[in-house]
Amino acid sequence: MNKEWQNAYEEAIRCIRCGYCQPTCPTYAITGIEHSVARGRNFLARLIYEGEVELKKQFKKPIFECLLCGACNINCAPVVKTQQIMMAAREAYIKKQGQPQLQRFVFRELLPNPDRMTRLMKLLSLGKRSGISGLAQALRVFGWFGKNIANMEALLKTFPKKFLRDYLNETTFKMIDRQMKVGYFVSCGINYAFPDVGLATLNLLVKNDFSVEILNSYCCGLPAAGYGDLEAAKALAKKNIEAIEQSGCDLVISECGSCSSFLTDYKHLLSNDESWAQRAEAISDKIRDVNVFLVDFPLKTEFKSANTVTATYHDPCHLEHYMKIQAQPRKLIKSIDGIEFQELPESNWCCGGAGTYNISNYDLSMKILQRKMNNLQKTNATVLLSSCPGCLVQLSFGVRKFKIPLTVKHIVQFLNESIII
Numbered sequence: 117m118n119k120e121w122q123n124a125y126e127e128a129i130r131c132i133r134c135g136y137c138q139p140t141c142p143t144y145a146i147t148g149i150e151h152s153v154a155r156g157r158n159f160l161a162r163l164i165y166e167g168e169v170e171l172k173k174q175f176k177k178p179i180f181e182c183l184l185c186g187a188c189n190i191n192c193a194p195v196v197k198t199q200q201i202m203m204a205a206r207e208a209y210i211k212k213q214g215q216p217q218l219q220r221f222v223f224r225e226l227l228p229n230p231d232r233m234t235r236l237m238k239l240l241s242l243g244k245r246s247g248i249s250g251l252a253q254a255l256r257v258f259g260w261f262g263k264n265i266a267n268m269e270a271l272l273k274t275f276p277k278k279f280l281r282d283y284l285n286e287t288t289f290k291m292i293d294r295q296m297k298v299g300y301f302v303s304c305g306i307n308y309a310f311p312d313v314g315l316a317t318l319n320l321l322v323k324n325d326f327s328v329e330i331l332n333s334y335c336c337g338l339p340a341a342g343y344g345d346l347e348a349a350k351a352l353a354k355k356n357i358e359a360i361e362q363s364g365c366d367l368v369i370s371e372c373g374s375c376s377s378f379l380t381d382y383k384h385l386l387s388n389d390e391s392w393a394q395r396a397e398a399i400s401d402k403i404r405d406v407n408v409f410l411v412d413f414p415l416k417t418e419f420k421s422a423n424t425v426t427a428t429y430h431d432p433c434h435l436e437h438y439m440k441i442q443a444q445p446r447k448l449i450k451s452i453d454g455i456e457f458q459e460l461p462e463s464n465w466c467c468g469g470a471g472t473y474n475i476s477n478y479d480l481s482m483k484i485l486q487r488k489m490n491n492l493q494k495t496n497a498t499v500l501l502s503s504c505p506g507c508l509v510q511l512s513f514g515v516r517k518f519k520i521p522l523t524v525k526h527i528v529q530f531l532n533e534s535i536i537i
Contacts, residue, residue: 119388120346124204125165131158136191137198142466143181146483153180153200154188161205171212179205181477183484184342186437186468200384206344215345215518223340223348227304228355230334233451234279237308257366271474271513280311284330297516298409298501299331299365299402301379303372305505313505316532317371317406323535331368332359338378341385342471353382354392360399368402369409371528373504374471375443377434377477390404405435407444407503407527419534421454427530428460428497430511432504436464445503445527460500469510478500482517485510500524 131269138144144153151160158179184199193269226233282301297319306314320327337352356379370376370524380398404412427449432444435441442464450457468474468484486510492500500507500522502513512524 118207118228118351118468120204121165121208123387125163128158128162128165128201128393130194131155131196131198132194133159134193136193136504137188138190140187140190142171142183142185142187142468142484142487143480145487152181154182154192154196157182157205157300158196158198158201159498161201161470162338164205164208170361172207173213176209176213176347176421179209182472183433183466183473184467185470187433187464188439193256196469203341203344206342207346208344210344216342219343220345224351225341225360227335227337227340227352229347230281233304233335234281234308234528237279240275243451255506261357271509276309276311278311280307280314283311283315286326289419296330296366297327299360299363299368300370300537301331301336301368301370301375303370303375303505305372305374305509306337310505310508313371313508313526313529316528317369317527319417319532320410320417320528320535321369324413326413326434329363329365330367332491334359334382336378337385338374339471350385353385353396357382357395357399360402361395366402367397367404367409369404369406371526372508373432373439374405374436379403380439399449405439405441405444405503407435407441407448410531411444411447418536419452419531420536421452421534424454425456425499426456426458426497427499427501428458428492428495429463429527430467430500430502430506430507431464433464434465434472435469436505444534445501448527448531449501454530458497460495460497462487465491467507467510467514469506471506474510483508486512486518491515492522493520499523499530501527501530503527 121503131154133155140170141153141240160178164175181197181204182202184202186199188198191194200403220278226236230327271508287449302320334355336351336356337349339354368379370379380400383393383400386392386517429445429449431442446457449455465488466484467488468481474481501509503513503526508524508526514520515522515524
């Protein structure tokens with residue numbers, strides 16, 4: 117077994133199997149099955165490592181059904197990092213049972229090559245906007261999802277005509293020369309699905325006189341790590357570390373909760389390489405989620421909603437459970453004059469998006485989403501805000517699917533629209 121598996125085993129044996137993870141686990145709340153909760157998954161990983169059971173295909177479901185949301189840590193006294201155990205278990209699984217070739221191609225050939233990835237996404241965008249049903253399936257780009265490929269096409273209502281980097285190539289932002297330089301990390305979700313969110317972030321920064329540099333960033337690597345391809349994730353992490361180092365930026369911000377979290381976790385991902393681990397540690401100190409940045413640094417702009425709005429907020433798992441970012445998004449929302457804030461019941465429960473979980477585990481994802489939508493309807497909110505593109509996709513799909521009359525937006529979009537001119 118490799119070092120990651122050894123570290124995962126040492127983490128798994130810290131689980132005392134008390135069961136306090138049960139009340140907070142979204143998948144266990146749906147299935148009620150022991151292998152759907154952290155203590156069951158951790159015990160399985162331990163048995164596999166100790167050779168008590170063989171890593172067969174029958175164990176794919178409990179290993180890959182974990183949302184990696186981190187909610188099991190809420191009540192966990194030893195704070196066992198089940199998400200790290202599951203990533204290592206997934207790596208062990210694909211090494212034993214094989215990795216889909218197309219999945220490997222995406223993680224190792226497309227994501228490290230932004231130009232190639234962008235060309236592919238433009239094809240998918242054209243197909244979606246022109247109504248060519250099944251384009252993604254015809255191209256077999258996401259072939260490892262099998263029968264769930266049709267569900268993938270339904271998740272996004274539409275695709276933008278232009279991506280964020282297209283706009284950035286056409287637009288010159290007036291940058292103010294200030295002592296502190298901020299690096300903007302372009303996440304894949306924002307670039308390809310929500311370019312308006314990225315433009316809103318940059319507009320907020322420029323209007324508040326921050327000096328900003330657009331980083332030559334790559335995918336953060338979380339998708340690859342989530343499917344157990346830690347080698348691909350490490351390669352992407354190293355590219356991003358080099359890009360951040362070369363920029364000379366004092367701080368790096370992202371409005372993608374998943375990217376913000378995973379960038380700070382590079383030091384763990386690369387812990388087996390002392391030189392890279394030290395470099396990862398250095399850049400992790402620079403990472404700021406946009407919610408934290410906008411609260412920590414005083415803004416000269418004021419915000420007022422054009423209409424009286426009832427807003428609520430969904431906590432992305434990587435912000436709430438991983439980074440403990442809870443108060444800052446709410447403070448930003450409440451800073452907007454004319455906003456009535458209504459707390460969302462179980463706001464820190466996963467929405468079921470979890471990257472591409474809503475494709476690979478569609479049925480379970482939809483049951484988790486329904487619970488979120490049921491809670492949403494209790495708020496009577498007219499706007500649902502969040503801080504992660506993956507959540508925005510899932511939540512937007514949810515309000516369409518369950519016909520809930522409200523708008524889903526990223527916090528920075530809402531702030532940008534509320535700036536008092």
